[in-house]
Structure formats: C-alpha cells, structure tokens
Amino acid sequence: MLSTITGGEIHLVNSAPVLLPAIMLEVPNYAPEIYAENILKEHKKRLLEFASAHNIAHENCHIAEGLPDDVIPALCKNLKPQAVFIGSAGPKMINFVQC
Numbered sequence: 001m002l003s004t005i006t007g008g009e010i011h012l013v014n015s016a017p018v019l020l021p022a023i024m025l026e027v028p029n030y031a032p033e034i035y036a037e038n039i040l041k042e043h044k045k046r047l048l049e050f051a052s053a054h055n056i057a058h059e060n061c062h063i064a065e066g067l068p069d070d071v072i073p074a075l076c077k078n079l080k081p082q083a084v085f086i087g088s089a090g091p092k093m094i095n096f097v098q099c
Contacts, residue, residue: 011060011079012051015071016043040065 003010017034044063051061062079064071069085078083 008082010056011062011081012047012056013072013075014047014061014063015044015068016040016063016065018065023044028045033071036065 002008016038016039018088040063044061047060047061048064050056051058062075064075072086
C-alpha cells in the first residue's frame, strides 16, 4: 500500500454535486433541501463502504457538496497533502497532481 511505503496517511475526498432537476421545482410538496440531504447521505454511504473495503479510517473520509473543481482544492488547503490522486466513478481514469 502506498501509505506504508511513504509513511503518509490516505484521505478520501468525495464531492457531491447536488444538481436539482428543474422539473422537480414544479412538483407539489417537493423539498429541495431533503433532495440535497439524501444525495449527500448516499455519497457518504458509498464513500465509507469503499473506505472499509480498503482499510481506510472513516475519520480520513471527507465529503462536501459541490463540484470536484471546487471541493478538492478547498480540502487540499486544509489537509496540505504532498500528492493528490484523482479517480472517477465514470470512465476509468486516474490522475496524479502534485500539490
């Protein structure tokens, strides 16, 4: 594992872009805040499942509402990592970014 070789900690970051479908605004009794809350809960559940499967401490898991372009740099300011690896649940890709 990379953290063993480098002596560093692994942190997982997940951004959850909560995009409200415009059609939903016309649905009676629709609550956008509940929709956003449920999106975040689902992202957190999947992030923690992934962390558990790879022996990553849950306290090293971070999730924030927003786009990756905003969330990742903001968390990098707080975590001050030496390196950032970016992956996607979409098409297979892994990027390496030097901080």
